[in-house]
Amino acid sequence: MWPYPKIVAHRGGGSLAPENTLAAMRCGLARGFHAVEFDVMLARDGVPIVMHDPHLGRTVAGIGNVPDYTSQELTAMDAGAWFGAQFTGEPVPTYRQVFDFCVANGMWMNVEIKPAAGFEEETGRVVAELTRQWLQAERISSAAKMPLFSSFSFEAVMAAKQAAPDVPRGFLADVIPDDWQARLRALDAVALHTNQKHLSATAASAVKAAGYGLFCYTVNDPHRAREILSWGVDAFCTDRIDLIGADFS
Numbered sequence: 073m074w075p076y077p078k079i080v081a082h083r084g085g086g087s088l089a090p091e092n093t094l095a096a097m098r099c100g101l102a103r104g105f106h107a108v109e110f111d112v113m114l115a116r117d118g119v120p121i122v123m124h125d126p127h128l129g130r131t132v133a134g135i136g137n138v139p140d141y142t143s144q145e146l147t148a149m150d151a152g153a154w155f156g157a158q159f160t161g162e163p164v165p166t167y168r169q170v171f172d173f174c175v176a177n178g179m180w181m182n183v184e185i186k187p188a189a190g191f192e193e194e195t196g197r198v199v200a201e202l203t204r205q206w207l208q209a210e211r212i213s214s215a216a217k218m219p220l221f222s223s224f225s226f227e228a229v230m231a232a233k234q235a236a237p238d239v240p241r242g243f244l245a246d247v248i249p250d251d252w253q254a255r256l257r258a259l260d261a262v263a264l265h266t267n268q269k270h271l272s273a274t275a276a277s278a279v280k281a282a283g284y285g286l287f288c289y290t291v292n293d294p295h296r297a298r299e300i301l302s303w304g305v306d307a308f309c310t311d312r313i314d315l316i317g318a319d320f321s
């Protein structure tokens with residue numbers, strides 16, 4: 073059974089706010105979303121920050137790669153101006169800030185571990201270890217309230233499993249690989265996360281029949297959303313939080 077919300081705001085506020093910022097989380101919350109997906113990677117000093125691209129240039133000005141900069145440098149960068157003048161000055165948040173915001177506001181988290189190349193094991197381990205400590209401090213342990221880790225990096229999810237076996241995991245794949253069951257078993261994962269574009273009814277049935285949760289990204293068309301839900305998909309994230317509400321069915 074899928075104990076988490078069905079509709080998840082992608083990168084916090086979908087297409088309505090600058091992705092992976094606290095402004096995005098506030099936007100999702102204001103629209104009634106109590107579930108968010110966001111991307112976490114490590115800064116040079118090993119502090120996890122919330123950002124999608126492993127390089128500067130799109131959501132923050134500058135050149136170079138995220139692992140070249142300390143968390144102090146990254147969190148001083150403007151991650152809002154690219155999206156709209158009203159978001160100018162919105163910083164790159166730390167994972168800790170986003171985690172605290174979600175806990176304080178009762179928002180469920182799909183924490184996508186997004187390691188920069190070469191940092192797969194370290195990112196999975198650090199994110200999981202910190203999450204474990206923070207959950208313990210907040211006394212969060214019920215199944216429905218636990219965050220769900222996911223990553224395109226098998227190595228990162230494996231490291232997360234070793235560091236925090238009690239925090240549930242999903243394996244994320246653009247196209248479901250032939251060996252998906254072996255991978256999910258090896259990770260002791262609860263769910264498969266995959267691109268809705270490549271999903272078929274047959275594949276969805278197979279994942280559900282095997283007893284796993286099935287999560288899709290990124291579903292922006294209500295018709296497609298209804299179709300995949302009818303195939304047994306448990307949950308999906310969306311950028312169109314204006315079109316697909318938190319109570320969508």
Ligand code: G3P
Pocket residue numbers: 082109111124184222244265289309
């Ligand atoms: O976690 C689902 C989805 O966010 C994966 O792709 O590139 O949007 O992080 P991306």
Ligand code: MG
Pocket residue numbers: 109110111184
């Ligand atoms: Mg993501």
